[in-house]
Amino acid sequence: MxxxxxxxxxxxxxxxxxxxxxxxxxxxxxxxxxxxxxxxxxxxxxxxxxxxxxxxxxxxxxxxxxxxxxxxxxxxxxxxxxxxxxxxxxxxxxxxxxxxxxxxxxxxxxxxxxxxxxxxxxxxxxxxxxxxxxxxxxxxxxxxxxxxxxxxxxxxxxxxxxxxxxxxxxxxxxxxxxxxxxxxxxxxxxxxxxxxxxxxxxxxxxxxxxxxxxxxxxxxxxxxxxxxxxxIPPINNLRQELELVQTQTDKLLAQANIPLTLPPELTEILVTTFHELRTSKTSDGKALEPLSTVMSTAEAVSVGYAAGMHGFYYNDAQVTAEHLVQSLLGSAIKDSVEDVKKLQHYFNLVVKGRKGERWHQYYEAGKHLV
Ligand SMILES: Nc1ncnc2c1ncn2[C@@H]1O[C@H](COP(=O)(O)OP(=O)(O)OP(=O)(O)O)[C@@H](O)[C@H]1O
Ligand SMILES: [Mg+2]
The missing domain is CATH 3.40.50.300 (P-loop containing nucleotide triphosphate hydrolases)
Known part of the structure; x- marks a missing residue:
């Protein structure tokens, strides 16, 4: 043989x-x-x-x-x-x-x-x-x-x-x-x-x-x-989590031969959302209803990665807040109807009032949360 x-x-x-x-x-x-x-x-x-x-x-x-x-x-x-x-x-x-x-x-x-x-x-x-x-x-x-x-x-x-x-x-x-x-x-x-x-x-x-x-x-x-x-506790420092999600997402995109990085403003929106929903509290102290989904850093990275991929292949290599929202549903929330409702509530209560063009686009993209 x-x-x-x-x-x-x-x-x-x-x-x-x-x-x-x-x-x-x-x-x-x-x-x-x-x-x-x-x-x-x-x-x-x-x-x-x-x-x-x-x-x-x-x-x-x-x-x-x-x-x-x-x-x-x-x-x-x-x-x-x-x-x-x-x-x-x-x-x-x-x-x-x-x-x-x-x-x-x-x-x-x-x-x-x-x-x-x-x-x-x-x-x-x-x-x-x-x-x-x-x-x-x-x-x-x-x-x-x-x-x-x-x-x-x-x-x-x-x-x-x-x-x-x-x-x-x-x-x-x-x-x-x-x-x-x-x-x-x-x-x-x-x-x-x-x-x-x-x-x-x-x-x-x-x-x-x-x-x-x-x-x-x-x-x-x-x-x-x-x-x-x-x-092992979740990362509770927003800045450290931001850096980690940015580097890991960009590394995954590079490995997949996708020549783009997640725009930092979007990473900030993504990590802030995860952080606030995980701790059930907004940065200015408003209480939120806790989700049954685990909003972990690992999930944040996969949302960022999926959004980058989506934007690259279907939107001329431009990642937008809309891609984030869509990935949020598929990669993080998955099949929990209750959690989708809570996420809608988060958009109306918190995201709506946030200043800046990107946050505004993010709020608009919230219509995909159904
Ligand atoms: N403190 C941290 N330091 C570095 N990476 C982190 C940290 N927290 C989460 N991550 C992210 O999570 C990913 C690894 O998750 P891992 O699968 O090891 O989690 P786990 O705790 O074993 O989860 P599970 O309980 O689902 O098995 C890393 O690749 C990284 O993207
Ligand atoms: Mg594990």
């Missing part, structure tokens, strides 16, 4: 390269700076460089990636160097997954050891399974074993990411218990020393859970004890 050759796609063809590939140059720069400086065993970077990679460092020209406080991030990094896992919880779209990816990329130079939690998550998908042809031919050997993320993380001393852990049935969460406390995985099918896989230094787990999913599967108290919890 001729050898299978797979042509790997170039970076620009990959929809979403993992952080360690996307930021390979920055990670290399930090590794060079670190040299042989002390760090937790098997970490690719020192804890200080992990922080610089994620929050940015102007002197080193490292771009900031996650918006959050330094103290929160320091606690996350320290937790990963201890014998407990790190649990990131918060509202949807607050960058829990993104932060866990950045941490794994910085610490292990590999963010791909990821288990996706769902009702159907099995032990095989977490620990290991078998290549049955090899299993029958040679028995339970290393070659016949197909490692899943936990196995690989323990063997290679890397960070394993466990997404949406509370969506997993409790039995599956329990699988993690012994691994997190004893740091050993039993492989009963194997013989002799193969029966136990001991975790290498550097192995740890970052789990994420959305507060909206609570109650689907409550986490057991035993598992809770094996994690340090950190709550």
């Amino acid at each position: 001729p050898p299978k050759t797979k042509k790997s796609p170039t970076l620009s063809q990959i929809q979403r390269p993992p952080a360690e590939i996307l930021h390979a140059a920055e990670l290399q720069q930090l590794r060079d700076r670190d040299g042989i400086a002390p760090r937790p065993q098997n970490w690719q970077l020192t804890p200080r460089s992990v922080l610089d990679f994620i929050l940015g460092n102007a002197d080193l020209k490292i771009a900031p990636k996650f918006v959050g406080t330094r103290s929160l991030l320091e606690r996350c990094i320290v937790a990963l160097a201890t014998n407990r896992g790190l649990m990131l919880i918060g509202e949807p779209g607050t960058a829990k997954s993104y932060l866990s990816e950045l941490l794994a990329a910085a610490i292990s130079n590999d963010s791909t050891l990821t288990i996706q939690g769902s009702a159907g998550t099995t032990e095989d998908a977490m620990k290991y399974s078998w290549n049955y042809a090899l299993l029958l031919a040679e028995g339970a050997t290393d070659r016949a074993l197909v490692p899943a993320p936990l196995h690989r993380g323990m063997q290679q001393g890397k960070i394993v990411r466990f997404e949406e852990i509370t969506r997993c049935p409790l039995e599956m969460q329990d699988t993690l218990l012994s691994i997190l406390s004893d740091r050993v995985m039993a492989i009963p099918e194997m013989e002799d020393e193969g029966r136990n896989l001991y975790a290498q230094m550097g192995f740890n787990v970052i789990a994420t859970a959305s507060t909206r999913d609570r109650g689907v599967n409550e986490m057991s108290a035993a598992l809770k004890r094996r994690f340090n919890f950190e709550t």
Whole structure:
């Protein structure tokens, strides 16, 4: 049989390269700076460089990636160097997954050891399974074993990411218990020393859970004890959120080969709308009815991206307030009739009175809110 050759796609063809590939140059720069400086065993970077990679460092020209406080991030990094896992919880779209990816990329130079939690998550998908042809031919050997993320993380001393852990049935969460406390995985099918896989230094787990999913599967108290919890808050500084939405939207548009950027006045309208609806309060203190839709920063970015795309292809590359309103319906509000009504109310109560041509156009475009 001729050898299978797979042509790997170039970076620009990959929809979403993992952080360690996307930021390979920055990670290399930090590794060079670190040299042989002390760090937790098997970490690719020192804890200080992990922080610089994620929050940015102007002197080193490292771009900031996650918006959050330094103290929160320091606690996350320290937790990963201890014998407990790190649990990131918060509202949807607050960058829990993104932060866990950045941490794994910085610490292990590999963010791909990821288990996706769902009702159907099995032990095989977490620990290991078998290549049955090899299993029958040679028995339970290393070659016949197909490692899943936990196995690989323990063997290679890397960070394993466990997404949406509370969506997993409790039995599956329990699988993690012994691994997190004893740091050993039993492989009963194997013989002799193969029966136990001991975790290498550097192995740890970052789990994420959305507060909206609570109650689907409550986490057991035993598992809770094996994690340090950190709550990731939404960005509450309007200026920081504006900057983030602008850069991320423009980056997505550039990746899609769309030669335009979201006009800053529109970004301001977009982020202000999200901010006010999320906090149920306008900048001048008026109370608003809370929406059931999560008005997260991640959603704001997707509204901006869709509006840019819409304007480029259907309006001679001009993005207008109308595109924002249309994307707001499709990308953010989705199917909630109640929320559309509340949004109409927001337009009549708040947007109508705002000064400036763009706000006026935005209000006019509100007629699409049906
Ligand atoms: N504090 C933040 N710093 C950087 N990006 C942020 C921040 N908050 C939100 N974002 C945006 O959110 C996107 C990532 O969202 P992500 O999927 O990681 O959220 P999540 O909290 O895991 O959501 P979910 O609960 O739905 O899984 C980022 O790409 C970025 O555009
Ligand atoms: Mg997530």
